[in-house]
Amino acid sequence: MADPLALAIAAAAAGKAAESMTEQAQQAIAVLVGKVRERLRRRPGGIPALDAAGHDEAEMEPLALVLEREFEVSPDFRDEVAGLWRQILESGAESGVSNVFLGKADKVVQVRDVQGDLTIN
Numbered sequence: 001m002a003d004p005l006a007l008a009i010a011a012a013a014a015g016k017a018a019e020s021m022t023e024q025a026q027q028a029i030a031v032l033v034g035k036v037r038e039r040l041r042r043r044p045g046g047i048p049a050l051d052a053a054g055h056d057e058a059e060m061e062p063l064a065l066v067l068e069r070e071f072e073v074s075p076d077f078r079d080e081v082a083g084l085w086r087q088i089l090e091s092g093a094e095s096g097v098s099n100v101f102l103g104k105a106d107k108v109v110q111v112r113d114v115q116g117d118l119t120i121n
Helices: 004-013 023-040 046-052 057-073 075-090
Strands: none
Touching: 004 023, 004 057, 004 075, 023 046, 023 057, 023 075, 046 057, 057 075
8 A cells, every 4th residue: 555645645636636625725736736747757657657547546556656656765855745735635625624535435424513413324
């Protein structure tokens, strides 16, 4: 399994993370993806991995692994990307909450601010 930050960035590059985010956060993701694209342009296989990243975790994994290698080679790049990612998460949703689900599941339930009893069958 790839580094969680690398996988989150791969999801953002694939467009999955931005679906529920504010316009401000979507613009910040575009900046982040541009920075990643600029960095990967210098690496063999980097741009194809970025372009091939799809909505399925298996399609994101190659990009996440390329990013993970970049993070190992350049901790400064990882810190810069991590800082941008924190900014995106902080501005990510109108309500201040952003959820990104990666993986496979038959059913996913997300709730917030439940008042009273909750029964899920």
